[in-house]
Amino acid sequence: xxxxxRTDDVAALSAIARDLRIDILTMLNASGSGxxxxxxxxxxxxxxxxxxxxxxxxxxxRGKDRDRFVLSKGHAAPxxxxxxxxxxxxxxxxxxxLRKLNAMLSGHPFAPSTPGVEISTGSLGQGLSxxxxxxxxxxxxxxxxxxxxxxxxxxxxxxxxxxxAMAAAHYKLDNLVAFVDHNGLQIDGxxxxxxxxxxxxxxxxxxxxxxRTVNGHDMAEILDAIDxxxxxxxKPSVIVAxxxxxxxxxxxxxxxxxxxxxxxxxxxxxxxxxxxxx
Amino acid sequence: MTIQTSDKPVxxxxxxxxxxxxxxxxxxxxxxAVVVLDADLSGSTRTATFAKxxxxxxxxxxxxxxxxxxxxxxxxxxxxxxxxxxFAVFATGRAWEQIRQSVCLGNVNVKVVASHGGITxxxxxxxxxxxxxxxxxxxxxxxxxIVPADAAETASAVRFAADHVGPLYIRLARDKFPVVHRxxxxxxxxxxxxLRNGPDVALVGCGLMTSxxxxxxxxxxxxxxxxxVVNMATIKPIDEELLITLATTCxxxxxxxxxxxxxGLGSAVAEVIGENIPVPVIxxxxxxxxxxxxxxEALLDYFGLNxxxxxxxxKKALALKNG
Numbered sequence: 001x002x003x004x005x006r007t008d009d010v011a012a013l014s015a016i017a018r019d020l021r022i023d024i025l026t027m028l029n030a031s032g033s034g035x036x037x038x039x040x041x042x043x044x045x046x047x048x049x050x051x052x053x054x055x056x057x058x059x060x061x062r063g064k065d066r067d068r069f070v071l072s073k074g075h076a077a078p079x080x081x082x083x084x085x086x087x088x089x090x091x092x093x094x095x096x097x098l099r100k101l102n103a104m105l106s107g108h109p110f111a112p113s114t115p116g117v118e119i120s121t122g123s124l125g126q127g128l129s130x131x132x133x134x135x136x137x138x139x140x141x142x143x144x145x146x147x148x149x150x151x152x153x154x155x156x157x158x159x160x161x162x163x164x165a166m167a168a169a170h171y172k173l174d175n176l177v178a179f180v181d182h183n184g185l186q187i188d189g190x191x192x193x194x195x196x197x198x199x200x201x202x203x204x205x206x207x208x209x210x211x212r213t214v215n216g217h218d219m220a221e222i223l224d225a226i227d228x229x230x231x232x233x234x235k236p237s238v239i240v241a242x243x244x245x246x247x248x249x250x251x252x253x254x255x256x257x258x259x260x261x262x263x264x265x266x267x268x269x270x271x272x273x274x275x276x277x278x
Numbered sequence: 279m280t281i282q283t284s285d286k287p288v289x290x291x292x293x294x295x296x297x298x299x300x301x302x303x304x305x306x307x308x309x310x311a312v313v314v315l316d317a318d319l320s321g322s323t324r325t326a327t328f329a330k331x332x333x334x335x336x337x338x339x340x341x342x343x344x345x346x347x348x349x350x351x352x353x354x355x356x357x358x359x360x361x362x363x364x365f366a367v368f369a370t371g372r373a374w375e376q377i378r379q380s381v382c383l384g385n386v387n388v389k390v391v392a393s394h395g396g397i398t399x400x401x402x403x404x405x406x407x408x409x410x411x412x413x414x415x416x417x418x419x420x421x422x423x424i425v426p427a428d429a430a431e432t433a434s435a436v437r438f439a440a441d442h443v444g445p446l447y448i449r450l451a452r453d454k455f456p457v458v459h460r461x462x463x464x465x466x467x468x469x470x471x472x473l474r475n476g477p478d479v480a481l482v483g484c485g486l487m488t489s490x491x492x493x494x495x496x497x498x499x500x501x502x503x504x505x506x507v508v509n510m511a512t513i514k515p516i517d518e519e520l521l522i523t524l525a526t527t528c529x530x531x532x533x534x535x536x537x538x539x540x541x542g543l544g545s546a547v548a549e550v551i552g553e554n555i556p557v558p559v560i561x562x563x564x565x566x567x568x569x570x571x572x573x574x575e576a577l578l579d580y581f582g583l584n585x586x587x588x589x590x591x592x593k594k595a596l597a598l599k600n601g
Binding site for chain 2: 064070110111112118119120121122123125126127128129130131132133134135136137138140141159160163164166167170171
């Protein structure tokens, strides 16, 4: 097995993110269904985590003292699968069997079947609690590593997120770093119109979290924010990542209709052409 | 504790939740991976007994059951053996979807141990009386469901749970239960316990109703009806082999549970019997209705969760068998 690809170089990471966008769209096209928009909005952050900042290895997917990631917005599974495949957790050929019967890659992350998936998610609002549990266990066992989690912005409408936010601050979980993929859209339309969640940073701050807002597509800003989050003492940290749903594909960007839609063959070709040129 | 009432013999009763707390505290020493979570009811559920001895491994999650179950799941995939406790209504109702998604879906090693199952919650009334929890948990893939008959069986079941890998639901109660087992024996998941043999009818109970069917069997014997008595502490996986044997040898079955007759022990038994060896199965339990406030004993009588109801059901089952 080749060594894990790992770099601090922003241009190199951006190139990986572009490749992963193509993988995401290719697997969604092959499956014929799935979530394009939220996978593309999240992928720059996943790239920064899996190929620069997280201490992890496909050789030891269940090792004790390593960084962990929980994708609470489980519908962005294609983004996670693309990153895990590239990182060497399983062969890339599996990407093309996404959502197929008895395939390794389920519609939403399913830990028992997929190496590298820490825990099953998909029902919104539950992942931050799982991450709190991991962070508490890590503290008991003296882990030096961090637990990372990502929620969507529409997902913040789930009350359980705030139960978890309360608990994370109560237990002073400074080994927990959460991202909010704040792409502004959910299935039924704009988050602000369906059920507004802003100001997200102030809400988390009021719950006792350290907060920081970044451009979720600016690799340098993301890397810097991760380092900031990991360095926090005495409280959990949240990085509110301002993102664009469908980022990188002009005809998908900012369109709620691409929340749960897969590209056709023609749309995939157009998207790849656009991503390759960029 | 010994209770003497005017019309009943001396019955020794013991608290299941006391047994739970004491056993957890034992496990604290023998099982370093055991952690305990509660949702602001640690005094009532007796997890406080563990918390006192092992404060670093006890986590009060506040009145937030959904998060508690998620946190327990996160701990479990990180190598811990979490026991998460609150009242049965909240554990299995409020947090049902968290148990489904975060625990059962991934076959995650979380133990949900709930106190205050059943009508004997008493005066707090129907909002706090879990009559559907067994049904809710039984419907979930990977979930094992245990309803101990008394304090000794509770201790055994909790010890078993710590060593069993996979999700379990253990239902306990607020009230003290009559002693059925003089001493704790190793718990066997999925195995019913034959307490008495008789050829006429099989009485199958769980939880508090196990002691009730023993009382009913005594009174039936006075009338010349000899019953087999089974303590079915594991509702899932149910002991199919034993149930088929009971249908063969007795030809009529009565189930008794402090729970709705929809989806609980009675349903589980009827499912097995109906598909394998159809004989009459009469279910004693709560009809599809909510409880009321009142003293536990009065509620049991009001809703027909007593020996008289079991005897009536046994006679009905016999009539169907002989009809």
